[in-house]
Amino acid sequence: xxxxxxxxxxxxxxxxxxxxxxxxxxxxxxxxxxxxxxxxxxxxxxxxxxxxxxxxxxxxxxxxxxxxxxxxxxxxxxxxxxxxxxxxxxxxxxxxxxxxxxxxxxxxxxxxxxxxxxxxxxxxxxxxxxxxxxxxxxxxxxxxxxxxxxxxxxxxxxxxxxxxxxxxxxxxxxxxxxxxxxxxxxxxxxxxxxxxxxxxxxxxxxxxxxxxxxxxxxxxxxxxxxxxxxxxxxxxxxxxxxxxxxxxxxxxxxxxxxxxxxxxxxxxxxxxxxxxxxxxxxxxxxxxxxxxx
Amino acid sequence: xxxxxxxxxxxxxxxxxxxxxxxxxxxxxxxxxxxxxxxxxxxxxxxxxxxxxxxxxxxxxxxxxxxxxxxxxxxxxxxxxxxxxxxxxxxxxxxxxxxxxxxxxxxxxxxxxxxxxxxxxxxxxxxxxxxxxxxxxxxxxxxxxxxxxxxxxxxxxxxxxxxxxxxxxxxxxxxxxxxxxxxxxxxxxxxxxxxxxxxxxxxxxxxxxxxxxxxxxxxxxxxxxxxxxxxxxxxxxxxxxxxxxxxxxxxxxxxxxxxxxxxxxxxxxxxxxxxxxxxxxxxxxxxxxxxxxxxxxxxxxxxxxxxxxxxxxxxxxxxxxxxxxxxxxxxxxxxxxxxxxxxxxxxxxxxxxxxxxxxxxxxxxxxxxxxxxxxxxxxxxxxxxxxxxxxxxxxxxxxxxxxxxxxxxxxxxxxxxxxxxxxxxxxxxxxxxxxxxxxxxxxxxxxxxxxxxxxxxxxxxxxxxxxxxxxxxxxxxxxxxxxxxxxxxxxxxxxxxxxxxxxxxxxxxxxxxxxxxxxxxxxxxxxxxxxxxxxxxxxxxxxxxxxxxxxxxxxxxxxxxxxxxxx
Numbered sequence: 009x010x011x012x013x014x015x016x017x018x019x020x021x022x023x024x025x026x027x028x029x030x031x032x033x034x035x036x037x038x039x040x041x042x043x044x045x046x047x048x049x050x051x052x053x054x055x056x057x058x059x060x061x062x063x064x065x066x067x068x069x070x071x072x073x074x075x076x077x078x079x080x081x082x083x084x085x086x087x088x089x090x091x092x093x094x095x096x097x098x099x100x101x102x103x104x105x106x107x108x109x110x111x112x113x114x115x116x117x118x119x120x121x122x123x124x125x126x127x128x129x130x131x132x133x134x135x136x137x138x139x140x141x142x143x144x145x146x147x148x149x150x151x152x153x154x155x156x157x158x159x160x161x162x163x164x165x166x167x168x169x170x171x172x173x174x175x176x177x178x179x180x181x182x183x184x185x186x187x188x189x190x191x192x193x194x195x196x197x198x199x200x201x202x203x204x205x206x207x208x209x210x211x212x213x214x215x216x217x218x219x220x221x222x223x224x225x226x227x228x229x230x231x232x233x234x235x236x237x238x239x240x241x242x243x244x245x246x247x248x249x250x251x252x253x254x255x256x257x258x259x260x261x262x263x264x265x266x267x268x269x270x271x272x273x274x275x276x277x278x279x280x281x282x283x284x285x286x287x288x289x290x291x292x293x294x295x296x297x298x299x300x301x
Numbered sequence: 302x303x304x305x306x307x308x309x310x311x312x313x314x315x316x317x318x319x320x321x322x323x324x325x326x327x328x329x330x331x332x333x334x335x336x337x338x339x340x341x342x343x344x345x346x347x348x349x350x351x352x353x354x355x356x357x358x359x360x361x362x363x364x365x366x367x368x369x370x371x372x373x374x375x376x377x378x379x380x381x382x383x384x385x386x387x388x389x390x391x392x393x394x395x396x397x398x399x400x401x402x403x404x405x406x407x408x409x410x411x412x413x414x415x416x417x418x419x420x421x422x423x424x425x426x427x428x429x430x431x432x433x434x435x436x437x438x439x440x441x442x443x444x445x446x447x448x449x450x451x452x453x454x455x456x457x458x459x460x461x462x463x464x465x466x467x468x469x470x471x472x473x474x475x476x477x478x479x480x481x482x483x484x485x486x487x488x489x490x491x492x493x494x495x496x497x498x499x500x501x502x503x504x505x506x507x508x509x510x511x512x513x514x515x516x517x518x519x520x521x522x523x524x525x526x527x528x529x530x531x532x533x534x535x536x537x538x539x540x541x542x543x544x545x546x547x548x549x550x551x552x553x554x555x556x557x558x559x560x561x562x563x564x565x566x567x568x569x570x571x572x573x574x575x576x577x578x579x580x581x582x583x584x585x586x587x588x589x590x591x592x593x594x595x596x597x598x599x600x601x602x603x604x605x606x607x608x609x610x611x612x613x614x615x616x617x618x619x620x621x622x623x624x625x626x627x628x629x630x631x632x633x634x635x636x637x638x639x640x641x642x643x644x645x646x647x648x649x650x651x652x653x654x655x656x657x658x659x660x661x662x663x664x665x666x667x668x669x670x671x672x673x674x675x676x677x678x679x680x681x682x683x684x685x686x687x688x689x690x691x692x693x694x695x696x697x698x699x700x701x702x703x704x705x706x707x708x709x710x711x712x713x714x715x716x717x718x719x720x721x722x723x724x725x726x727x728x729x730x731x732x733x734x735x736x737x738x739x740x741x742x743x744x745x746x747x748x749x750x751x752x753x754x755x756x757x758x759x760x761x762x763x764x765x766x767x768x769x770x771x772x773x774x775x776x777x778x779x780x781x782x783x784x785x786x787x788x789x790x791x792x793x794x795x796x797x798x799x800x801x802x803x804x805x806x807x808x809x810x811x812x813x814x815x816x817x818x819x820x821x822x823x824x825x826x827x828x829x830x831x832x833x834x835x836x837x838x839x840x841x842x843x844x845x846x847x848x849x850x851x852x853x854x855x856x857x858x859x860x861x862x863x864x865x866x867x868x
Contacts, residue, residue: 217688224546
């Protein structure tokens with residue numbers, strides 16, 4: 009009697025601990041059971057898909073754990089001294105196998121219905137080409153996209169701005185920045201992701217899923233932000249060495265006009281610095297202070 | 302219901318006598334030179350538990366480091382070493398070999414054999430495991446590996462991980478791999494050839510089924526990782542470029558090869574645990590297992606599908622979307638036989654007469670925990686959702702629910718179930734139940750909040766984080782939970798050590814078991830059985846008890862818990 013009461017008390021304690029854990033964690037409660045959203049449509053769509061799975065999962069969880077808890081509660085030897093000698097029930101077993109399979113069929117259909125909105129850059133029509141998020145460059149048919157190259161390197165992110173960033177970044181003197189990426193809002197931004205050393209993973213949770221930066225490969229993703237002057241945080245998600253934790257990235261959205269002027273400013277700053285360096289090099293070389301064999 | 306009563310109940314007829322040999326050697330020489338499957342099994346279990354404790358200490362160090370933001374207790378380099386040691390230890394030096402330990406001890410007993418098919422090979426497996434562990438742990442005196450347990454190149458290449466620690470990791474995979482491989486061949490040969498008369502495939506205990514499938518999966522998966530780490534070794538030292546992107550190699554090739562091994566490895570780790578649960582639940586429900594054939598078939602189907610799902614570890618890698626779709630569907634499919642097993646276990650409990658022993662507590666705790674891990678696995682199988690969850694603490698939570706549930710809780714259920722057979726003494730039930738509740742609560746406090754951490758954007762394998770990201774509270778809760786969990790594990794260790802000397806005498810069959818290991822004395826003699834009985838069902842011991850009843854007229858109770866109080 010006391011034993012049973014004690015185990016019930018313990019069961020209550022478990023429940024209380026779990027609920028307490030939920031209540032005592034007020035920070036970022038919105039992200040407690042769902043992924044981050046609000047930055048870009050692909051992140052929102054992933055969240056919508058996640059929630060559908062979550063609802064189905066919650067039902068499965070309650071049924072399975074409920075059946076388990078009920079049988080432990082109801083069929084203890086004290087309450088049920090004689091066990092029913094059942095070896096199986098083919099119909100029941102086929103039934104729950106089919107039921108499990110049906111749930112997965114539903115999930116498959118939902119996933120493939122949602123998929124285009126996650127991997128296709130916006131503006132593409134329903135009958136448009138289904139593009140991979142990872143191996144093919146997303147391309148909205150309207151062509152209104154802005155291309156930024158993301159380069160992962162131990163332990164910093166480098167961004168080169170402009171369509172020629174993969175092949176002709178030097179020739180075109182394209183502007184670049186580190187750590188913080190500046191992007192125009194309301195614009196489909198396509199990222200070409202590369203790595204110069206080890207594998208990194210590009211991930212800004214509010215702006216969609218992660219994409220690995222694998223040396224030797226170019227991978228792609230896109231996002232389209234609605235808010236101006238918003239700042240989104242993310243960090244490298246693939247162990248890349250000692251300072252993996254320090255490889256943080258920010259995405260700063262600007263109005264398209266402000267973005268243009270930032271780009272000009274950055275371009276000038278880089279060109280001025282480059283000119284100064286080459287002038288300095290010239291002076292040092294001609295004065296014989298720079299070893300020039 | 303005090304534990305001393307267990308020993309006094311009438312046992313069915315025992316036909317086993319100790320074969321004694323005049324002692325010529327010292328005791329430790331006996332252990333070192335032994336080819337007895339039971340001694341090797343015990344050495345396996347003790348050794349793997351040492352590694353389990355080491356891996357646990359590494360985990361606690363990581364949790365302490367992460368308990369508050371911007372912590373400087375552990376340097377980033379040390380942290381990467383800790384996570385590599387923890388993962389590698391738990392997988393290669395604890396879970397896989399501890400299952401081999403249980404298999405070694407109980408498989409021959411359960412099929413009515415006198416030893417494994419190749420006793421010397423069996424000893425070789427154990428000693429290779431020990432040497433593999435020594436090679437690996439010796440690095441803590443030099444420079445431990447830092448590239449994580451899956452060691453993705455180029456990070457694990459000579460350029461980015463020049464230290465010998467990475468090579469020690471490669472040799473650990475090779476040596477423990479050979480250990481597991483010869484062990485697997487041994488299990489396979491034993492099960493196929495040495496079953497008791499009458500033990501057809503349809504009467505094979507489910508634990509033995511799971512060890513059979515475990516062995517087959519090891520034989521399929523291990524050569525692949527052996528090839529992969531050899532390629533990594535030659536890349537590092539002999540100028541090949543298999544994984545070197547600057548010389549037309551591909552880091553993605555490693556990912557495919559490694560996970561072609563790595564995912565079957567997950568099932569290698571949990572299937573024997575499933576087998577233990579399929580033995581323990583019917584015994585303590587006083588009921589036959591529900592759907593024997595379905596569980597055995599599900600085990601085989603899981604093994605088949607296990608080699609087709611590796612791609613779900615690569616959802617963020619450069620792979621075409623149609624391939625991602627394939628791996629999503631195959632990962633979904635493997636959920637079906639796994640779900641079937643869970644339903645069958647619950648159906649076995651249903652309308653049973655549950656004898657609430659510690660072993661059953663752990664078995665039920667396993668089902669509760671594993672169900673959560675299985676459900677979160679479905680989230681991760683949906684590749685667009687995985688793009689958000691991959692490489693975050695959500696994944697860490699998921700695989701601890703699956704593996705700590707599927708391996709640690711099952712192994713603990715196995716310890717409480719079989720300790721009387723191994724030592725002849727009972728574990729303390731009250732301490733065991735306390736240990737269970739502390740572990741169960743600690744486990745959920747530690748790992749449940751990790752789902753939230755991942756969803757709020759915390760990646761895995763970072764040594765610290767900044768305040769104000771919404772991660773601090775969860776991390777602190779998780780760290781507190783990890784110490785509760787550690788304390789719960791410590792209670793069982795204390796229980797084991799104490800009961801070795803002070804436990805109640807168990808007698809041959811304290812639980813009224815179903816399988817043949819309960820037919821012999823506890824601990825069993827060197828030759829296991831004098832006479833091997835003819836097996837007529839999946840539950841030969843039930844048949845034997847019934848036969849004894851018929852012959853002696855003494856009723857062998859198989860009812861509820863009242864039998865524990867009965868003399």
